[in-house]
Amino acid sequence: MNIIAEPQNEIKKERPKMRYLETDRPATPFAREHIKTVGAITVDSPRITCRNVNVYYGTKQAIDDVSLDIGRNAVIALIGPSGCGKSTFIRCLNRMNDTVIGCRVSGRIGIDEQNIYDPQMDVVLLRAQVGMVFQKPNPFPKSIYDNIAYGPRIHGLAANKLELDEIVETSLRKAGLWDEVKDNLAHPGTGLSGGQQQRLCIARTIAVGPEVILMDEPCSALDPIATARIEQLIDELREQFTIVIVTHSMQQAARVSQRTAYFHLGKLVEVGETAQLFTNPMHQLTEDYITGRFG
Amino acid sequence: MQRTTLLLTLFLMAAAAFYAGSRRSLDIVRGHTRELHSLPSYYGYFTALWCGLPALLIMGLWLAFETSIITHLVIAELPPAMQSLPDERINLIVNDIRNQVGGSAFAGESDPLIQAAAARYQRLKDISAKALTVVVLAVAIAGATFARQRIRKEQRARNMVESATVVFLIVCSTIAIFTTIGIVLSVLFESIQFFERVPVTDFLFGLHWSPQMAIRADQVGSSGAFGAVPLFTGTLLISAIAMLVAVPIGLMAAIYLSEYAAPKFRATAKPALEILAGIPTVVYGFFAALVVAPFIRDLGMQVGLSVSSESALAAGLVMGIMIIPFVSSLSDDVINAVPQALRDGAYALGATQSEAVRHVIIPAALPGIVGAILLAASRAIGETMIVVMAAGLSANLTANPLEAVTTVTVQIVTLLVGDQEFDSPKTLAAFALGLVLFVATLILNVIALYIVRRYREQYE
Numbered sequence: 106m107n108i109i110a111e112p113q114n115e116i117k118k119e120r121p122k123m124r125y126l127e128t129d130r131p132a133t134p135f136a137r138e139h140i141k142t143v144g145a146i147t148v149d150s151p152r153i154t155c156r157n158v159n160v161y162y163g164t165k166q167a168i169d170d171v172s173l174d175i176g177r178n179a180v181i182a183l184i185g186p187s188g189c190g191k192s193t194f195i196r197c198l199n200r201m202n203d204t205v206i207g208c209r210v211s212g213r214i215g216i217d218e219q220n221i222y223d224p225q226m227d228v229v230l231l232r233a234q235v236g237m238v239f240q241k242p243n244p245f246p247k248s249i250y251d252n253i254a255y256g257p258r259i260h261g262l263a264a265n266k267l268e269l270d271e272i273v274e275t276s277l278r279k280a281g282l283w284d285e286v287k288d289n290l291a292h293p294g295t296g297l298s299g300g301q302q303q304r305l306c307i308a309r310t311i312a313v314g315p316e317v318i319l320m321d322e323p324c325s326a327l328d329p330i331a332t333a334r335i336e337q338l339i340d341e342l343r344e345q346f347t348i349v350i351v352t353h354s355m356q357q358a359a360r361v362s363q364r365t366a367y368f369h370l371g372k373l374v375e376v377g378e379t380a381q382l383f384t385n386p387m388h389q390l391t392e393d394y395i396t397g398r399f400g
Numbered sequence: 401m402q403r404t405t406l407l408l409t410l411f412l413m414a415a416a417a418f419y420a421g422s423r424r425s426l427d428i429v430r431g432h433t434r435e436l437h438s439l440p441s442y443y444g445y446f447t448a449l450w451c452g453l454p455a456l457l458i459m460g461l462w463l464a465f466e467t468s469i470i471t472h473l474v475i476a477e478l479p480p481a482m483q484s485l486p487d488e489r490i491n492l493i494v495n496d497i498r499n500q501v502g503g504s505a506f507a508g509e510s511d512p513l514i515q516a517a518a519a520r521y522q523r524l525k526d527i528s529a530k531a532l533t534v535v536v537l538a539v540a541i542a543g544a545t546f547a548r549q550r551i552r553k554e555q556r557a558r559n560m561v562e563s564a565t566v567v568f569l570i571v572c573s574t575i576a577i578f579t580t581i582g583i584v585l586s587v588l589f590e591s592i593q594f595f596e597r598v599p600v601t602d603f604l605f606g607l608h609w610s611p612q613m614a615i616r617a618d619q620v621g622s623s624g625a626f627g628a629v630p631l632f633t634g635t636l637l638i639s640a641i642a643m644l645v646a647v648p649i650g651l652m653a654a655i656y657l658s659e660y661a662a663p664k665f666r667a668t669a670k671p672a673l674e675i676l677a678g679i680p681t682v683v684y685g686f687f688a689a690l691v692v693a694p695f696i697r698d699l700g701m702q703v704g705l706s707v708s709s710e711s712a713l714a715a716g717l718v719m720g721i722m723i724i725p726f727v728s729s730l731s732d733d734v735i736n737a738v739p740q741a742l743r744d745g746a747y748a749l750g751a752t753q754s755e756a757v758r759h760v761i762i763p764a765a766l767p768g769i770v771g772a773i774l775l776a777a778s779r780a781i782g783e784t785m786i787v788v789m790a791a792g793l794s795a796n797l798t799a800n801p802l803e804a805v806t807t808v809t810v811q812i813v814t815l816l817v818g819d820q821e822f823d824s825p826k827t828l829a830a831f832a833l834g835l836v837l838f839v840a841t842l843i844l845n846v847i848a849l850y851i852v853r854r855y856r857e858q859y860e
């Protein structure tokens with residue numbers, strides 16, 4: 106056993122147990138018509154609890170009665186065919202859907218037992234707590250330094266320039282970008298390559314010190330090397346953060362996540378331990394999707 | 401035939417040629433269109449073009465040279481005594497002849513010689529018109545027949561029509577360019593004439609502007625002073641006041657419209673704001689002169705300031721209102737063009753809306769906003785009507801916005817209003833001022849367009 110593998114094993118041991126029993130697994134999968142979520146939607150000490158979440162764009166329903174717990178210091182992967190509502194769901198978790206005109210969310214989403222859709226909720230604080238990395242890198246047209254420093258500045262996280270420098274450096278180090286950009290922090294962030302920009306956006310997100318990080322297909326535009334780097338980063342971040350990742354790559358979901366949720370046409374079809382979901386899905390729709398029989 | 405009838409006939413012939421051409425192409429392949437290189441209609445257009453274009457070209461050339469050729473012929477027939485007259489006299493005679501032909505001279509009063517010449521002129525014109533009809537129709541028929549004969553099934557009619565279209569488009573687009581070049585050249589030549597009489601340095605750096613010249617040698621009065629600096633400062637002063645009004649208001653309005661306002665409100669408010677740009681400037685002018693200027697004067701009197709009844713401030717304020725929509729509409733567009741992803745990025749970091757606007761959206765849109773402001777500025781510099789009415793005509797060299805000033809455009813107007821000699825320095829000065837104005841706004845526009853374009857590339 107090599108040195109790197111060991112801590113990973115440790116983390117796996119610490120992972121909260123799911124309320125899911127081996128014996129619950131049916132001999133034959135649930136039929137395609139079965140509409141109730143299959144698998145363990147709850148975990149022991151959830152960071153985020155979603156109950157009966159519905160999302161409408163105008164009159165069109167994009168999310169249909171989804172209930173799901175997101176566990177502390179763990180990675181949950183959301184998978185599913187294009188247009189099934191993964192992005193819509195993940196954007197509910199930090200109320201980014203507020204900026205979409207005509208979008209309506211119902212149900213309850215709680216972070217540490219506080220309903221984030223409560224009218225009293227401070228959305229600005231919520232978003233500082235629940236950071237988001239978008240599918241397409243979107244660095245600000247500012248210098249690399251200012252891109253990272255922006256969040257800490259508006260939240261007053263650094264008392265002086267020295268502390269700010271410190272935050273910028275640690276964030277860039279965590280995102281694995283420091284060595285590449287340390288000599289030209291004053292260059293514009295938009296001048297970086299796509300993969301570097303994406304890591305810049307990740308660094309920008311963690312600089313604010315969020316407790317939850319939402320990632321919407323963070324590697325969809327990246328080459329395998331950059332992807333591997335970001336996956337490694339996710340693995341490291343898991344120790345401090347709770348991470349929700351949307352991905353189209355099942356290999357990626359299998360590599361980085363502990364739990365996986367499969368969405369289909371706005372419904373949460375199945376959720377379970379990643380290894381179990383990929384090797385032994387309980388729902389016929391899940392099986393169709395992961396075996397490529399989805400049509 | 402009348403020229404309009406001729407044109408109409410030509411058009412009908414082209415239509416007939418179109419029909420003949422497409423029929424011919426169908427006949428060649430006995431109805432199997434797929435064997436043709438192009439659709440039958442393209443063979444039709446091909447024939448119609450051959451029918452119409454050469455004929456039109458000949459007609460255009462004919463009409464362009466008709467008058468001068470006929471005039472030449474008529475002059476050649478005049479008695480030698482008249483022909484040896486100086487050019488100006490001959491011009492007058494030709495004028496008389498033309499008036500006679502046009503019927504605007506009294507036949508009884510004029511010279512029999514001229515009457516004879518007029519009759520000849522008229523006859524030549526008639527012949528020319530008949531000849532034109534014959535030639536144009538002949539060319540049209542020949543062209544159509546030629547094209548129709550040339551139709552083969554493998555002929556690339558489509559590509560030929562395409563090239564004809566391209567040529568047509570090029571001609572259209574160059575018309576605008578050549579007109580501009582023509583105007584610039586004419587202004588340039590007149591200005592050079594002016595600078596032959598008044599040194600460039602006197603014009604550009606002189607501090608005294610009083611363009612009145614003595615018309616007769618014995619008249620008392622000035623010899624004219626053409627120092628344009630007071631005009632430049634006046635223009636700058638009024639434009640600066642206008643920009644001070646328009647930029648903040650326009651920018652804030654743009655930010656509100658694009659970032660805060662509900663889509664429904666934006667859909668009505670934006671066009672409403674743009675109506676400001678549609679109000680004729682003369683309306684703004686009398687508003688400035690009759691409402692704003694007296695108001696400012698009264699206000700000034702109450703606080704003990706002496707304000708002249710025509711002031712740079714009044715003109716500047718109203719001009720500022722007028723150019724608000726230039727700033728707001730263009731800025732609104734560029735702010736809207738900032739990708740939603742950037743906004744999302746800022747909000748996802750926990751930025752409030754105004755923080756996102758100030759730190760991310762405005763910086764991202766800044767080049768475009770600067771472009772909008774420069775375009776508005778060039779509009780302000782070129783504005784005339786408001787200034788004529790509200791800021792007065794006196795060329796004061798002052799930076800005090802409460803005094804009357806004048807601008808480059810206003811002086812151009814006053815220099816050219818009324819009966820003027822066309823080669824006095826006074827008149828020519830207008831061209832020199834026009835040149836300065838043109839160069840200034842051109843530079844502003846070029847910078848603005850350059851900035852706007854760089855900004856566009858950034859996000860595409």
Ligand SMILES: Nc1ncnc2c1ncn2[C@@H]1O[C@H](COP(=O)(O)OP(=O)(O)OP(=O)(O)O)[C@@H](O)[C@H]1O
Binds near residue numbers: 189192205
């Ligand atoms: N702004 C919007 N307005 C209206 N409908 C929308 C909007 N955004 C998404 N939708 C609809 O909601 C549904 C879910 O979209 P969503 O973007 O969440 O899918 P997704 O699972 O993220 O797909 P992909 O994998 O392609 O990113 C789709 O049917 C889409 O058409």
Ligand SMILES: [Mg+2]
Binds near residue numbers: 191
């Ligand atoms: Mg998506």
